[in-house]
Amino acid sequence: MSDTTKTYSARENRSSTEIPGGAREFAREFVGKFSRRLSRMVPFRPFNLKLERPLVSFTFDDFACSAARDAAPALEDAGMRGTFYYAGGLAGLLENGQEIARPDVAADLFSRGHEIGAHTHGHLDVHRTSNRAILEDMEINKRQIAELTDGRAPTSFAYPFGRLDLRSKFLLRQEFGSLRGIKTGVNSGIIDLAHLKAQELYDSSSTIESMNRLLDRVEKRPGWLIFYTHDVKRDPSTSGCSPAYFSAVVDLVRRRGLTVETVADAYARITGQASVAAA
Numbered sequence: 001m002s003d004t005t006k007t008y009s010a011r012e013n014r015s016s017t018e019i020p021g022g023a024r025e026f027a028r029e030f031v032g033k034f035s036r037r038l039s040r041m042v043p044f045r046p047f048n049l050k051l052e053r054p055l056v057s058f059t060f061d062d063f064a065c066s067a068a069r070d071a072a073p074a075l076e077d078a079g080m081r082g083t084f085y086y087a088g089g090l091a092g093l094l095e096n097g098q099e100i101a102r103p104d105v106a107a108d109l110f111s112r113g114h115e116i117g118a119h120t121h122g123h124l125d126v127h128r129t130s131n132r133a134i135l136e137d138m139e140i141n142k143r144q145i146a147e148l149t150d151g152r153a154p155t156s157f158a159y160p161f162g163r164l165d166l167r168s169k170f171l172l173r174q175e176f177g178s179l180r181g182i183k184t185g186v187n188s189g190i191i192d193l194a195h196l197k198a199q200e201l202y203d204s205s206s207t208i209e210s211m212n213r214l215l216d217r218v219e220k221r222p223g224w225l226i227f228y229t230h231d232v233k234r235d236p237s238t239s240g241c242s243p244a245y246f247s248a249v250v251d252l253v254r255r256r257g258l259t260v261e262t263v264a265d266a267y268a269r270i271t272g273q274a275s276v277a278a279a
């Protein structure tokens with residue numbers, strides 16, 4: 001084979017295997033979308049949940065000062081406690097126009113019986129973050145939460161933005177007992193502890209009547225209903241709710257006599273595993 005032929009062949013090979021930049025980007029986007037969709041459908045930690053009576057949890061993502069100020073006392077007045085997913089990197093900052101609680105607020109909530117869950121330190125979009133960066137960030141998030149909770153490592157996690165893909169889900173499922181997303185629904189039958197379903201509690205998307213109907217369904221077919229919201233204040237954001245609406249839903253749940261627990265306690269109840277772990 002002459003040098004000329006070799007050169008020609010090399011060029012041919014290169015041009016036949018190289019993918020133009022636009023196509024490469026398209027392929028990456030396609031694989032990413034497929035991975036994200038599949039991660040919501042395929043249970044990584046399937047668990048057959050059989051409940052005689054429904055379980056309800058109230059959860060708060062990020063979390064705003066207003067949730068600590070207005071929602072936590074409403075829960076306490078009803079003898080309930082909530083789960084507050086904490087991203088220390090946001091503490092004291094404005095997120096979507098909401099002031100995010102500082103560490104002392106989280107520590108105070110813990111001392112009153114609420115759970116402080118993990119939410120990454122930097123509020124990461126985990127499907128766009130490398131494994132190494134996720135693990136490094138999670139170490140900070142876990143350590144900070146342990147410092148606020150008498151040395152207890154968090155066992156509950158919520159995916160920031162509700163986003164995940166197969167890789168990040170596989171990685172994070174090993175770090176926590178339960179991981180919650182924002183896929184709407186009630187957890188019943190074969191549930192995925194690595195991607196628990198949840199029900200948003202927003203003034204903008206539900207009414208007290210629709211919540212009443214939802215609770216009817218949950219009582220007919222018992223499951224674990226996990227509410228989530230962000231700010232809880234008058235004139236809430238589109239991803240928050242008003243104190244009046246929040247209290248009304250708490251009251252609906254209370255009058256039905258449903259069991260309300262933090263995510264860690266509910267997880268411990270259904271799996272028979274301890275709800276807290278030493279850091």
Ligand SMILES: [Zn+2]
Nearest residue numbers: 061062160161
């Ligand atoms: Zn968040």
